[in-house]
Amino acid sequence: MRAAVAGILFCLVAAGATAAREFTTLKGHGGPVMGISVNPRTGQVATASFDNSVGLWRSRSPRWLEGHAAAVNTVLFASPGRVLSAADDFAVIDWNLATGEKTRLTGHKGKVVALDLSPDGRWIASASWDGTIGLWPAKGQSGKPRFLDDHDNSVTDVAFAPDGQGLYSGSADGTIRYHRLGEAGSDSRVIVDQGFGINCFVLAPDMGWIAYGAVDGATRVIHPRTGALVQDFTLDRRPILALAHHPETRRLAVGDGHGYVMMIDTARWRIARDFRAMRSGPVWALGFSPDGEMIYAGGLDDVAYAWPVGMLDQYEPAGKETRGFLRDPDEMPNGERQFMRKCSICHALTPPPSRKAGPTLHGLFGRRAGTVPGYSYSGTLTGSDIIWSDETIDALFELGPDHYVPGSKMPMQRINSADDRQDLIEFLRKASAPGEE
Ligand code: HEC
The missing domain is CATH 2.130.10.10 (YVTN repeat-like/Quinoprotein amine dehydrogenase)
Incomplete structure (x- = not known):
């Protein structure tokens, strides 16, 4: 049986002249x-x-x-x-x-x-x-x-x-x-x-x-x-x-x-x-x-x-569990690997708009939650007064979105190792900075 657009849609690009040049x-x-x-x-x-x-x-x-x-x-x-x-x-x-x-x-x-x-x-x-x-x-x-x-x-x-x-x-x-x-x-x-x-x-x-x-x-x-x-x-x-x-x-x-x-x-x-x-x-x-x-x-x-x-x-070969990474994740620094494996399927790092399931993380640090223009957030995030920082992102994945921002559309996911969270945050800080694309 066919599941209607099952699972996670990532970078599902509209066919046509404006299609993004990505996998x-x-x-x-x-x-x-x-x-x-x-x-x-x-x-x-x-x-x-x-x-x-x-x-x-x-x-x-x-x-x-x-x-x-x-x-x-x-x-x-x-x-x-x-x-x-x-x-x-x-x-x-x-x-x-x-x-x-x-x-x-x-x-x-x-x-x-x-x-x-x-x-x-x-x-x-x-x-x-x-x-x-x-x-x-x-x-x-x-x-x-x-x-x-x-x-x-x-x-x-x-x-x-x-x-x-x-x-x-x-x-x-x-x-x-x-x-x-x-x-x-x-x-x-x-x-x-x-x-x-x-x-x-x-x-x-x-x-x-x-x-x-x-x-x-x-x-x-x-x-x-x-x-x-x-x-x-x-x-x-x-x-x-x-x-x-x-x-x-x-x-x-x-x-x-x-x-x-x-x-x-x-x-x-x-x-x-x-x-x-x-x-x-x-x-x-x-x-x-x-x-x-x-x-x-x-x-x-x-x-x-x-x-x-x-x-x-x-690109490495596509198939079950691959996301067509440009490089082999095993060879990436830990923070980047965390992002590629756990976040990149839903989040871009480039300025909006993005077709991924989640809002782009471009310019994330210092940004108020739920404010990427053109992205339709759940009510939980639009109404939130969280400002994204080392501490709040750490808490998001230490507790898991289901506990930190209950009711959000973000999938349940925790990153148990404090080191992994730290590496991820360090990577995100650089990769999401405006001007870093
Ligand atoms: C399966 C898709 C998916 C994955 C994987 C995912 N996210 Fe998300 N993320 C979302 C969605 C959807 C939202 C918007 C939630 C809402 O509107 O309630 C979101 C929201 C966010 C936000 C809030 C953004 C804002 O503008 O307020 C942050 C920060 C975030 N995600 C970080 C991450 C990080 C870091 C990872 C990897 C560890 C990750 N996400 C993995 C789907 C995902």
Whole structure:
């Protein structure tokens, strides 16, 4: 079951242009995150989860799209106000976000794992483990769905050619095929046959190349017509499970079964960064923010993560109990470690506003309790005459907020060691001082 925005929300950043460049967790799903799509216009993030739902992330709480009867594998922002999803229940759903109306596209006989929308918006393509590609007239279009069955095994990924005249597909049969779409049907040919199953691929919008990832770890870039090898980034990690491309920044992200995200610079064809994203388990889903500066990833955890691309290698792997610290807390001075472990999840040290659950501690010393502008405190704190100082902060954590300021929204928590409290206060004194950011 999914707990509605369970636990502590920390730095849950509103999607969009103003999003802070910091590690972010999208929390609320009740199972692994299998698919991610980022709306290229608004930056809104959609997640597909094992818990049968699609999450649409807004500033504080997600909107849940419920309609699939099994794990949702993939999600795609289609046109404004529409989202497509596909699942283990063999169905594709076309969601109208304004009206809540959902249109089920049924006909596949196996789970559906990937989707694309034609450049003119008239056709939806679906990849299914039944070995076929579904071609569905999109909402408002007439006609019957067609199923292309040229592959010899599960179809794992699909993408329309940017000119809309053709469709590429990848399969567990080890091939990528190009299907020329005509009125009479389609004919297809093999672009590459690499022996091991293809899991995913992306097309450069100028059709300069196709990058693919495969079961055996193959991470290759090929010519889209001849299939000739352009670049080979294969490492010793397998399988490759997710790819994302951001054409403007020329970043190609590759996610694998070992939890790594490799960032390739496609302008110079070199590995720009290689980053262990997940503490445990694979990277199943990847997506870039519209400006390409944040990378979203999903895997075994019931949350999606996002990192600022420019700072990737400074983070330790995310996962249960991690908060994506910039540095290893074990190497921090005690006071800073106390803060990072016990407070940073809810409190910023920077000037307001902050999206964390608690008020920013910027300028804390000498401040009257309950006075950060724009933060909505409990009545206990607004009405309090506590002035925050070494003594009052010490008392807050010696006694615990539940005793020192009963009725406050602050969670019960005590710091038993006087030394730890002293170190924390010393750290806070410096780190919260105005001008110290
Ligand atoms: C789970 C979230 C959470 C954690 C963890 C947490 N706090 Fe808080 N804190 C809050 C909330 C929420 C408030 C506002 C309480 C209210 O309005 O009643 C608060 C209020 C405060 C205030 C009063 C601020 C003001 O403007 O009056 C101080 C000081 C403070 N916290 C310090 C800390 C320190 C130091 C730690 C770590 C040892 C910590 N908190 C850990 C959530 C948290």
